[in-house]
Amino acid sequence: MALDAETLDLLIEATRTFVTERLVPLEAEVAETGVIPPQVREEMQALGLFGLSISPEYGGLGLNMEEEVRIAMELGRTSPAFRSLAGTNIGIGSQAIVLAGTDEQRNAYLPRLASGELIGSFALTEPDAGSDALSLRTSARRDGDHYVLNGTKRFITNAPIAGLFSVMARTGEGRKADAISCFLVEAGTPGLSLGKPDRKMGQAGAQTCDVVFDACRVPASALLGGQEGTGFRTAMRVLDKGRLHISAVCVGMAERLIAESVRYATQRKQFGQPISEFQLVQAMIADSQAEAYAARCMVLDAARKRDRGEPTTMEASCCKLFATEMVGRVADRAVQIHGGSGYVAEYAVERFYRDVRLFRLYEGTSQIQQLVIAREAIKAYAE
Known part of the structure; x- marks a missing residue:
């Protein structure tokens, strides 16, 4: 179910404000303690972030794929731990039940997953x-x-x-x-x-x-x-959707890294001028911006195809492969732009450099995505 444009804009803006004003200031604390404060979970529940993909029939927001990835891009602008807290309820923790559960199973679990009462x-x-x-x-x-x-x-x-x-x-x-x-x-x-x-x-x-x-x-x-015997096929269907969600998170994180890089480059001076005026630094910023934009376009295009009911197995894997590899390159450039400061934990890019490495592994490694893409492409062109 698609939201009307005004409601969607309000949800995106509320999520962006929550990320900027509430979550970003907590990043260092969560990195140090490994624990998300309980009140953050309550605030995420109040925003409806646990039930993005669950039907309103069960208390969720019932977003379509395009709407979900747009929210995921906003959540990607902060520590991935916050998104991960709600991520399983949005994706693989609920969607197997949505796709294949009995009425009794859906009624028993989906309302509590949508509210965030149940993880x-x-x-x-x-x-x-x-x-x-x-x-x-x-x-x-x-x-x-x-x-x-x-x-x-x-x-x-x-x-x-x-x-x-x-x-x-x-x-x-x-x-x-x-x-x-x-x-x-x-x-x-x-x-x-x-x-x-x-x-x-x-x-x-x-x-x-x-x-x-x-x-x-x-x-x-x-x-x-x-x-019996439906679990594997259900898991694969769930993973197609999850790969688009993770790709969107990578887009948001790349955009956060670019913002951090530009902020630092315009403030840091060498040879009497901001390093943002050096063409080789500009080249790194330009490459990162172009790749992040490409990934954003890919994810939105694939999400719209899924919403139209078209098969998107190949497109989801293309997005997952490109976006996760892309954010790794962007993170590497961000550290490079920060110079020695990028290797110091005081700066967010040091943490993000380590955080983004996981995206190339879960929901199917980059190598698995290559196999899926090749298989689907051979099938499509053979026809």
Whole structure:
């Protein structure tokens, strides 16, 4: 459902103000402590940021893809930890239920996900199953009116604070999509435990850890959609949407990095003049601006295609590949423009340089995106 133009503009402006006036001043604190203050979550709830993609029927805002990526671009202008807090509810933590859940599952979970009362978490990756998702080993064995889950999930975003896990588990044999099912497992279920929080290169405040299932017994009603063998296909559909969202976040972060670079370059003087007057510094700013603009155009174009109901698997992967690689280059140039100051934690670009590295890894690595793009392009041109 698309918002009217005036309402959308108000939402974008409110998000931009919240990011600028509330979140940006908290970046250093969150980086130091690794914790987002509880009141920030409450303020994000009040803005409706947890329910951007969930239908108003369940208490969300029901944004279409173009509207969602425009909000994601605003959220990208600050520490990615803040966006990550709501990101799973907007994307992979809710959309499996939206796409494939039963009426009972949607009614039970979507209103609480949309309000932010419940934090969702998507448990797919394992110690030996990352890009090769079909090799996952976590099993779900039917036992009467229940399933028994066993296995370990790794690097699971928001797991330490999640109330609901969408868990991909093997219900069949072999490397085929219909061997994988999805289960909705609530935190606190006996047999579900968490590992210690991961210590990461960047994105402090975005919490991840292992999720362990040891004879974790869940009712058969926890099976997503009430049907075995649909989990993998649902996960892939969710990832297409998530890749556009992450691409939009990268656009916002690139624009923040460019702003930081220009601000520094116009204030920093060498040889008696601001370094912004040096052509080689201008070249770095120009390259960053051109690439960020290209990524913005790509994301908006792909989002509009998705809203028209057109297939966007290739476009989503193109956006994810280009935008995540782009923001890495922009961050590198930002550090270069700052010189020695860019290597010092006092400046935001040092932190962002580490933060953006993750974008090329999750929601499918750059190499996986290349494989998807090539496969889809060969298919399209062969036809």
